[in-house]
Amino acid sequence: xxxxxxxxxxxxxxxxIAADPDSLLHLxxxxxxxxxxxxxxIGRAPIRxxxxxxxxxxxxxxxxxxxxxxxxxxxxxxxxxxxxxxNGCVLDGARIVAPAVLRPGARLRLGPYSITHLHGPRAExxxxxxxxxxxxxxxxxxxxxxxxxxxxxxxxxxxxxxxxAGIGGDGFGYRALPxxxxxxxxxxVSGHGxxxxxxxxxVMNALRQGGPAGCDAGDPxxxxxxxxxxxxxxxxGGLYFSLWYxxxxxxxxxxxxxxxxxxxxxxxxxxxxxxxxxxxxxESDWRFAAAEAAVPPAARLVLFSDGAFEVRAPDGRQLxxxxxxxxxxxxxxxxxxxxxxxxxxxxxxxxAARPGAMEDDVAILVLDFP
Amino acid sequence: MQFKIVExxxxxxxxxxxxxxxxAGAEMLDAPLSAHFAAMRRAVVIDLSDVxxxxxxxxxxxxSATRLLKRHGQQVALYGANAMVLDVLHTxxxxxxxxxxxxxxxxxxxxxx
Numbered sequence: 001x002x003x004x005x006x007x008x009x010x011x012x013x014x015x016x017i018a019a020d021p022d023s024l025l026h027l028x029x030x031x032x033x034x035x036x037x038x039x040x041x042i043g044r045a046p047i048r049x050x051x052x053x054x055x056x057x058x059x060x061x062x063x064x065x066x067x068x069x070x071x072x073x074x075x076x077x078x079x080x081x082x083x084x085x086x087n088g089c090v091l092d093g094a095r096i097v098a099p100a101v102l103r104p105g106a107r108l109r110l111g112p113y114s115i116t117h118l119h120g121p122r123a124e125x126x127x128x129x130x131x132x133x134x135x136x137x138x139x140x141x142x143x144x145x146x147x148x149x150x151x152x153x154x155x156x157x158x159x160x161x162x163x164x165a166g167i168g169g170d171g172f173g174y175r176a177l178p179x180x181x182x183x184x185x186x187x188x189v190s191g192h193g194x195x196x197x198x199x200x201x202x203v204m205n206a207l208r209q210g211g212p213a214g215c216d217a218g219d220p221x222x223x224x225x226x227x228x229x230x231x232x233x234x235x236x237g238g239l240y241f242s243l244w245y246x247x248x249x250x251x252x253x254x255x256x257x258x259x260x261x262x263x264x265x266x267x268x269x270x271x272x273x274x275x276x277x278x279x280x281x282x283e284s285d286w287r288f289a290a291a292e293a294a295v296p297p298a299a300r301l302v303l304f305s306d307g308a309f310e311v312r313a314p315d316g317r318q319l320x321x322x323x324x325x326x327x328x329x330x331x332x333x334x335x336x337x338x339x340x341x342x343x344x345x346x347x348x349x350x351x352a353a354r355p356g357a358m359e360d361d362v363a364i365l366v367l368d369f370p
Numbered sequence: 371m372q373f374k375i376v377e378x379x380x381x382x383x384x385x386x387x388x389x390x391x392x393x394a395g396a397e398m399l400d401a402p403l404s405a406h407f408a409a410m411r412r413a414v415v416i417d418l419s420d421v422x423x424x425x426x427x428x429x430x431x432x433x434s435a436t437r438l439l440k441r442h443g444q445q446v447a448l449y450g451a452n453a454m455v456l457d458v459l460h461t462x463x464x465x466x467x468x469x470x471x472x473x474x475x476x477x478x479x480x481x482x483x
Contacts, residue, residue, distance in 0.1 A: 190426035261462035277463045281433050
């Protein structure tokens with residue numbers, strides 16, 4: 001989570017426009033990586049965008065110039081003017097060389113940020129603002145359930161989580177079981193929005209409190225079966241979720257795991273996967289398959305959501321799992337001042353995708369077994 | 371997203387889906403397809419050859435629609451999915467819930483028609 005001082009700032013001044021709900025409003029939707037979108041109406045005064053305080057929209061990235069560009073109304077048009085910025089303003093895929101009209105729906109890319117221009121009835125655009133605030137709240141609730149990193153002991157865990165603007169329904173967790181074993185999971189609810197976040201939070205709470213009733217939290221197949229019986233799609237708004245669930249025993253260095261409708265986790269470069277339907281899809285008495293693997297000394301396990309690799313490249317090409325796998329490293333490199341592994345992998349995912357906000361949540365967990 | 375129901379004989383129908391089965395496509399397909407399947411008293415083979423993309427909500431529609439058929443003891447099978455769609459169906463192990471065939475003849479054999 002970025003420190004408050006590093007976040008995108010939007011000046012709060014309201015434009016001097018009529019409050020008539022039918023009046024037309026020009027609105028900028030500012031998307032920054034890992035933050036809920038912010039909105040700013042364009043009034044009579046031009047809006048200056050730049051890296052340093054004093055601008056109307058502050059985008060604190062080294063890719064943004066101190067005074068980067070100006071957005072102003074001229075008649076009925078919103079016009080963007082580049083203020084000789086170093087990295088320029090990319091409007092719908094092309095760098096502008098002269099002041100340009102922002103059509104309704106036009107997308108302006110500035111470094112890692114994107115600014116979308118909306119033009120429509122005031123009442124309609126304001127309703128959008130309220131819904132986005134509610135969505136951001138749902139997303140924050142899920143984030144509040146995520147456990148802190150673990151830096152000592154037989155299992156060390158670090159993670160990065162980048163929620164998408166629309167809330168993708170990712171969740172994960174881990175904890176030591178009373179018998180000394182260690183459980184970890186990652187889930188991804190189908191669809192986007194508040195409904196997906198609610199289901200993710202329900203499952204995370206169930207797993208935090210010991211798992212489905214009557215199940216041994218140390219038995220992946222039983223946990224999947226219990227969740228499938230309790231979270232049937234038909235009784236949960238048609239939503240279902242994919243899940244990867246593992247239990248590590250430090251005494252035997254063995255990892256029991258099961259995947260349900262989920263791509264593999266990777267132990268080094270070895271995929272750990274089982275064939276099971278996603279949770280909620282199959283009949284409530286479905287029997288789930290599990291498997292196990294030996295965990296060698298200094299091994300590393302990486303779990304990630306599909307948002308890390310199901311991205312569109314800047315050239316529009318749809319990328320998949322195979323494009324992401326070469327970036328997984330087999331084991332930690334001792335003694336090197338490297339960036340934290342989850343941060344490195346998140347940067348890889350962001351670099352592969354088109355600039356601007358990611359389309360889906362990205363969750364990356366890295367477990368080291370010294 | 372569109373669909374067409376072709377009656378092959380007294381015991382079998384072919385459902386031809388066309389378009390992206392993404393969030394928007396799934397929403398368009400859900401109610402009308404479910405209404406047809408709830409009243410259907412025939413086995414069904416579903417042709418996916420004109421479906422370029424299936425998302426998670428599309429999978430939900432396929433599952434809930436086929437559940438309606440199975441409730442009345444009717445068999446159902448999918449066929450004709452392209453490589454990318456097939457990959458998605460296998461990741462969620464949909465083939466464990468709905469049989470998936472390469473072509474119509476094999477799909478018909480799977481539903482016993």
